Amino acid sequence: MLNRPTPELLARFAALVGPAAALTDPEATKPYRMEWRDKYLGETPLVLRPGSVAEVSAILALANETRTAIVPQSGNTGLVGGQVPDGSGSEIVLSLDRMTRIRAVDPEGYSLTAEAGAILADVQNAAEAADRLFPLSLGSEGSCRIGGNISTNAGGTAVLAYGNTRDLVLGLEVVLADGRVWEGLGALRKDNTGYDLKQLFIGGEGTLGIVTAAVLKLYPRPKGQAVAFAALADPAAALALFNLARDRAGHDLTGFELMPRIGVDFVLRHIPGSREPVGTTAPWYALVEISSGHSDEAARSAIEDILATAFEDGVVADASIAQSLAERSTFWRMRHGMSEAQKPEGGSIKHDVSVPVASVPAFLDEAIAAIEAFVPGCRPVPFGHLGDGNIHFNISQPVGADKQAFLDRWDEVNALIHGIVARYHGSISAEHGIGRLKRDLLPAAKGPVAMAMMQSIKQALDPNGILNPGKMLRP
């Protein structure tokens, strides 16, 4: 049973980090209590901003001893409410935002050691300065922090070639619920000495321990790239193009993103600097990116080769290859603007789902038909990482409809789409995690055996339940 901290206890916590790093004023704590989309606003009596592993350890030791709830937070960019306190006012926020050091860069060993509060873009830049690539890339990379990326096993646009965040972590330093520090900062490519403990904390959403630092994998920087926008009749054609591209380019296929015409329309309407990407208007589009270890020319030749075969096979209706670095950016901006461009179109009910890659076309056909029948006039805008089977199945409200009335149907629309996802053995959270938003959907999605295993692991590593209570699992 957790306790509400007394003023005396709060003072003890604050003393562990010093007054400058202990925030109590509601205005000062607001950025830590508020989810960035305003979906959640929590209460907290105290935000602690420790500056070292030792301070994190001392905080957790005291919290465990006194049964005080701790909500770990890094960049506060999560999309499922996992990083903000609840409304009770009894949870202390532990922010990693002062622990931002890049401890080491090892270009020869293709690894980098960063503290949990390092901003993703800073990690990318530190790698680039050493002529290496840290491939994790997502919309919020300018403000999200690596500890949160690790704790949510973040996805993004580079998963196809480099994997999820899980695949990019070599070692971790973690403070456990009782304050013990696990020094797991190995940089080894192979290590079969016991259970792979780091896997529990990657995607653990801060419920099993607090990641304070990580050794991350680096890669050679591609020497060249080419990006094409292809016009397609339907998702089946997109899948055929994906398979062709993957077969020809293998690991050099570093991006394959699916977009519907309506999404392109929204972008053209609302995102400055966008332009019609291909001469031919088509119901669907794919952005294809090829990287090369040699040159832009090699990448371009590979993409031309793929598109030529796709034309011959009748898979692609039309396509255009970016002629410059600027045009490559424009193509990617079309894709990255897909989410933002939905906002001016009114209410949007969102899903972050995945199905097996080969099932994407059938899933899309079925889900689009179902939602159009369920909410007449609604405008499905499904887009995303086809190569990972990960579709952001967003639905814009009918034109002229009442926004709130549409959004009020969120849960029943979720139920409809997640029901279809389940029939395709898919996931209701491909890359955003569970947090608070999807916690009560989890038992049905995972089944009782998996839920019991998760509960027993939580019990084993955080027996007092002080770490991020109520997130992912019911307390």
Add this chain to the structure above:
Amino acid sequence: MLNRPTPELLARFAALVGPAAALTDPEATKPYRMEWRDKYLGETPLVLRPGSVAEVSAILALANETRTAIVPQSGNTGLVGGQVPDGSGSEIVLSLDRMTRIRAVDPEGYSLTAEAGAILADVQNAAEAADRLFPLSLGSEGSCRIGGNISTNAGGTAVLAYGNTRDLVLGLEVVLADGRVWEGLGALRKDNTGYDLKQLFIGGEGTLGIVTAAVLKLYPRPKGQAVAFAALADPAAALALFNLARDRAGHDLTGFELMPRIGVDFVLRHIPGSREPVGTTAPWYALVEISSGHSDEAARSAIEDILATAFEDGVVADASIAQSLAERSTFWRMRHGMSEAQKPEGGSIKHDVSVPVASVPAFLDEAIAAIEAFVPGCRPVPFGHLGDGNIHFNISQPVGADKQAFLDRWDEVNALIHGIVARYHGSISAEHGIGRLKRDLLPAAKGPVAMAMMQSIKQALDPNGILNPGKMLRP
């Protein structure tokens, strides 16, 4: 506390699989009791060979209820004694060798579902028949089974480009200690719904549950390959060549294996069909393999390009590129023969260690000097996967020395080498696991926090300790 099964209980276990699948005769059970190198010979009153998940479940439910020890086994090719029963005669062996079905191959989804008893080569062949690659490749691939590969997180020669077995698993079906079946056979590339439970069983050495089936990742088959043998002055030159090759070829660098001259000498002396691989004799050699999504010519051109730069930079003394498929095989056979060729040279004390890739040269210099001082006249034959930092640091006895007297120094030699490994933050088991052989070395290697976490996870998932007791962890 575990019980020794009574004859009545043994009969109940046998009835779960039927008489034909329950072996009791010591001659019939011997292949299941004996480790293939004769290092361990255990005792067992019963070998159960279930034919279905339901039978595995029934066995574990009864074992858990009656506190009976179960030793899971698949191909019995492990190198650390994890798969054989102890000498007490109270442990039942559960062999997966009848559950060999490839349940599904999905070329479009780049995945394959196999039962735990499927032989690795059969999995590779099933993938190839669908024009896909299952990249896991190791010496025992003709007899090891995929369940064992998963439970030991097997490595092999393709780790550099495709990762360890852990990286090749999309989903698992697992029978838990109490007989419950976890249906985790997802084929998703992205799924952030709760803890990634499969990670516990991958590399779990059968101590947390029994893997009965897996969904495995497939890849496009390379369209072409090129293999070169390069003569090198020292491991530092090998590392420079590796970095150059990786920088130029990226993911197309699919093999990079280091060998010392003495290992090549042993192969030339003892392995039929081997021949001097390069014109110039050198202290060290590297086998370099490049794959291409296009053609043999493209791979060859890439390897020529790399070697040309390496010559210019003075990194490589001489090199030869395989001119035919046959010559490629010969080059690989030189590498694969490295272990076998040590046998006729007398006693060999072995280590399966890893260090950060960039530290391999310094580690080798130090370890070779240390062992030569410690055992005058001994012949170090360190070889292996330089690109993964994984060195099989084997030491052949001095010429003419007494074999047993040399082997009697196994533990003190291990201690010397592992002490150096520890200073490089390396691993004492890079790819073979812990099992029985290295169990008592684990606490010093991992430290008390990691050991406590492992024990608490074991306790959470197998509270009665029936699964593979005494392997990896002390009971």
